[in-house]
Amino acid sequence: MTNVSGAGVVVTGGGGGIGRAIARRLAADGARVVVNDLDEAAAQAVAAEIGGLAVPGDAGTEEGVANLIAEAAKGLGEIDIYCSNAGTAAGSGPETPDALWQRAWEVNTLAHVRAARLLLPGWLDRGGGTFVVTASAAGLLTMLGAAPYSVTKHAAVGFAEWLAATYAHRGLAVHCICPQGVRTQMLAGSGRAGDVVLAAAAIEPEQVADALAAAMADGSFLVLPHPEVRDYYLKRATDTDRWLRGMSRLQRRIDETDETDETEGTGASA
Ligand SMILES: NC(=O)c1ccc[n+]([C@@H]2O[C@H](COP(=O)([O-])OP(=O)(O)OC[C@H]3O[C@@H](n4cnc5c(N)ncnc54)[C@H](O)[C@@H]3O)[C@@H](O)[C@H]2O)c1
Numbered sequence: 001m002t003n004v005s006g007a008g009v010v011v012t013g014g015g016g017g018i019g020r021a022i023a024r025r026l027a028a029d030g031a032r033v034v035v036n037d038l039d040e041a042a043a044q045a046v047a048a049e050i051g052g053l054a055v056p057g058d059a060g061t062e063e064g065v066a067n068l069i070a071e072a073a074k075g076l077g078e079i080d081i082y083c084s085n086a087g088t089a090a091g092s093g094p095e096t097p098d099a100l101w102q103r104a105w106e107v108n109t110l111a112h113v114r115a116a117r118l119l120l121p122g123w124l125d126r127g128g129g130t131f132v133v134t135a136s137a138a139g140l141l142t143m144l145g146a147a148p149y150s151v152t153k154h155a156a157v158g159f160a161e162w163l164a165a166t167y168a169h170r171g172l173a174v175h176c177i178c179p180q181g182v183r184t185q186m187l188a189g190s191g192r193a194g195d196v197v198l199a200a201a202a203i204e205p206e207q208v209a210d211a212l213a214a215a216m217a218d219g220s221f222l223v224l225p226h227p228e229v230r231d232y233y234l235k236r237a238t239d240t241d242r243w244l245r246g247m248s249r250l251q252r253r254i255d256e257t258d259e260t261d262e263t264e265g266t267g268a269s270a
Contacts, residue, residue, distance in 0.1 A: 002130040002173050002216040005030030008076030010068065012059035012111065013086030015042025017184030018134060018177075021205035022083055024050055025213055031081065034072040038086070059086040060107035065114040078126075082119055084112045085134040085177075089186050091148035101148050108152035112159050120167070127171040132212065133160040137180045137229045141236055144251050145193030164221050175215050177223040179208050196254045201226060 009026050013019035015037030027033045027050035037043035040056035047054035053075045058064035072079055088107045091100045112133050123129030138146065139153030157176055164174035181187050181198030182205055190198065203225055211225040224230055236243045 001219050002081060004081070004213070004216060007031045007080040007130075008034075008072070008078050009081040009083065010034045010036065010055075010072045010076075010079055011083040011085055012036045012068070013038075013134075014083075015039050015046055017186060018179075018182055018205045018208050019083070019085040020046050021209040022085060022132075022212060023052065025206070025209035026081070026083075027052060029213065032076055034068075034075055034079075036068050036086070059084070059111050060088070060103065062114055065111060066118065069115065069118045078122075079119060080128075081130040081132065082115055083132040083134070084115050085132070086111065087134060087136070087149075087153075087186070089146060089149045089190060092145055093147050096148055104148035104152045105155075108149070109155040109159065112156055116159075116163060120172075123172060124167065124170050128173075129171070130173040130175070130216070131160075131163060132175045132177065133157075134177045135160065137178045137224075137226065137232075139176075140178050140229065140233045142247065143193065144197060144247065144254060145191065160221075173216075173219065174221060175212060175223050176221055177208060177212060177225070178229060179203070179211075179224075180226045180229060182208055182225075192254050192257055196257060197250060201228075 004026055009031040011019050011023045011033060014023040014035035023033050023035050023046055033050055033052035034055050035043045035047040035052050036055050036057060036059055038058055043054040043056045055068050055071045057068055059068065086107060088104055091104060116131060119129060133156055135156040136153045138150045139157035142150045160174050160176040163172065181202035183202050184205055187194055187198060187202060208225045211223050215223045
């Protein structure tokens with residue numbers, strides 16, 4: 001169970017979307033929050049709003065994570081809760097260039113590894129600390145149209161599980177947030193697959209922050225702001241072929257939407 005009141009917190013990608021909602025929620029619950037974002041003005045604006053400290057920078061590089069943790073430790077004294085939230089949805093299928101696959105790996109997976117590498121020694125000495133990974137339902141299931149995203153989010157879930165399995169008995173709390181669609185800039189940019197698969201059930205970033213707060217209070221690892229994800233995850237594990245057939249039907253719908261748009265674009269639908 002994580003005590004938020006008075007805690008020193010870092011949120012990466014806290015200048016907008018889910019990260020901003022988490023920063024606001026934890027600050028409202030009494031935490032002292034360091035807001036990181038690639039977008040310096042966005043980090044400053046959220047920090048000013050919640051009485052926190054802005055540490056802009058790239059959470060997807062080794063230097064960016066090291067600088068963030070060093071500056072946050074200076075500002076907070078101790079970092080008690082680290083929310084590794086920044087993510088990238090760039091890329092599509094295997095044709096995606098290696099450079100974009102690498103960036104997805106660094107932002108969506110290695111960022112968590114690099115932060116844990118720096119934070120764990122102190123946390124294990126103290127016998128406590130809370131590590132939050134914003135993964136995705138794509139990390140438990142898959143996201144059509146987004147192979148680098150799905151693969152690196154699976155790895156993020158894998159790393160979060162590993163951390164919890166290895167260090168829970170030494171006081172580490174780990175929470176892994178796995179939403180489907182959330183109304184942010186990322187969802188707005190998710191194209192046809194996002195429209196077909198995610199838009200109808202999309203929720204607000206504040207609902208994700210509420211689900212995290214509830215998980216921190218009761219100690220649960222998986223944070224599922226869309227409760228139906230638990231059923232899909234179960235189906236994937238227990239009847240994989242049926243689950244894959246369902247995903248294939250969804251892909252066909254996305255392909256058909258694409259074809260409709262193409263004919264509309266040429267005027268052939270009239
Ligand atoms: N929106 C969704 O539907 C959805 C669903 C599941 C999981 N997620 C995950 O939630 C997290 C937050 O996504 P969001 O929807 O709020 O995204 P978003 O695109 O709205 O971005 C939020 C903020 O992160 C910042 N950011 C991006 N890359 C960064 C980096 N390398 N370093 C520091 N800051 C960075 C952006 O500048 C932005 O202010 C991501 O990990 C994403 O994969 C989002």
